[in-house]
Amino acid sequence: MPADRTQLGAFLRSRRDSLTPADVGLRAFPGPRRVPGLRKEELAVLAGVSSDYYSRLEQGRQANISRGVLDGLATALQLDDVERDHLFALADPSNRRRASTPAVQQADPGLLRLMTALDHVPALVLGRRGDVLATNALLAAVLTGLRPSSSFVRFMFFDPLARERIVNWEHFAAASMAALRGELGRHPDDDRLVALIDELRARDADAERWWADHGVQDYASAAKRILHPVVGDLSFDIETVMPPRVADQVLIVYTAQPDSETARKLPFLASWSVQESAGR
Numbered sequence: 001m002p003a004d005r006t007q008l009g010a011f012l013r014s015r016r017d018s019l020t021p022a023d024v025g026l027r028a029f030p031g032p033r034r035v036p037g038l039r040k041e042e043l044a045v046l047a048g049v050s051s052d053y054y055s056r057l058e059q060g061r062q063a064n065i066s067r068g069v070l071d072g073l074a075t076a077l078q079l080d081d082v083e084r085d086h087l088f089a090l091a092d093p094s095n096r097r098r099a100s101t102p103a104v105q106q107a108d109p110g111l112l113r114l115m116t117a118l119d120h121v122p123a124l125v126l127g128r129r130g131d132v133l134a135t136n137a138l139l140a141a142v143l144t145g146l147r148p149s150s151s152f153v154r155f156m157f158f159d160p161l162a163r164e165r166i167v168n169w170e171h172f173a174a175a176s177m178a179a180l181r182g183e184l185g186r187h188p189d190d191d192r193l194v195a196l197i198d199e200l201r202a203r204d205a206d207a208e209r210w211w212a213d214h215g216v217q218d219y220a221s222a223a224k225r226i227l228h229p230v231v232g233d234l235s236f237d238i239e240t241v242m243p244p245r246v247a248d249q250v251l252i253v254y255t256a257q258p259d260s261e262t263a264r265k266l267p268f269l270a271s272w273s274v275q276e277s278a279g280r
Contacts, residue, residue, distance in 0.1 A: 005060035
């Protein structure tokens with residue numbers, strides 16, 4: 001039996017527990033409820049499978065799972081596109097990407113050129129396991145602890161500067177764990193990824209709690225608030241560029257609304273950064 005079936009069952013249970021019969025337009029089955037969300041029998045009905053078959057899925061005892069069954073489960077559980085992809089990756093290891101990662105990752109030249117062209121806003125390139133492959137000067141000025149060859153995820157959890165400067169830190173830290181779970185679904189054989197996740201869970205109670213939630217997502221667009229010691233409040237919309245032909249690398253851009261207070265502060269911050277670098 002593939003070892004992945006344990007993770008598949010845990011993911012299904014977590015999504016089932018997050019829904020109630022009312023959420024899915026189902027009249028609750030009679031009898032006392034011993035679970036916070038849908039019963040196995042209720043989800044089986046919604047997904048179009050027998051209760052026994054679904055129980056085998058959660059217990060890791062079902063060897064082969066058809067695409068039709070996975071589609072039915074994804075629809076019944078109201079999974080988004082990222083969660084659906086994760087479900088399919090857990091159910092069918094043959095479809096996972098197993099390309100090895102070099103000891104030192106190199107930023108894609110195209111992403112580097114694009115990042116260079118965006119020198120008026122903070123930007124960085126992330127690789128596998130949230131490794132920082134490149135940053136521009138403004139990103140380094142906004143979040144000092146993020147440098148090439150550092151780890152975005154370790155910065156988020158282990159560098160006090162992250163919690164100090166990122167006002168909505170919890171949102172981004174939880175999203176980081178969800179992104180790692182999605183990556184693990186695609187690369188279950190990445191020993192360094194497994195070691196990173198184990199380290200996070202062992203050293204940080206929040207990381208362990210969010211990992212136990214079985215949330216999964218890609219690095220996605222979001223709003224981020226930074227409290228900078230020199231220019232004060234900064235409000236960014238974080239946009240993520242995922243080139244279709246560049247595996248496991250993303251360009252993350254901190255954009256500011258035109259004519260906003262943040263947009264007016266960025267040129268001053270860039271000038272301050274140059275002066276700081278010259279004075280070292």
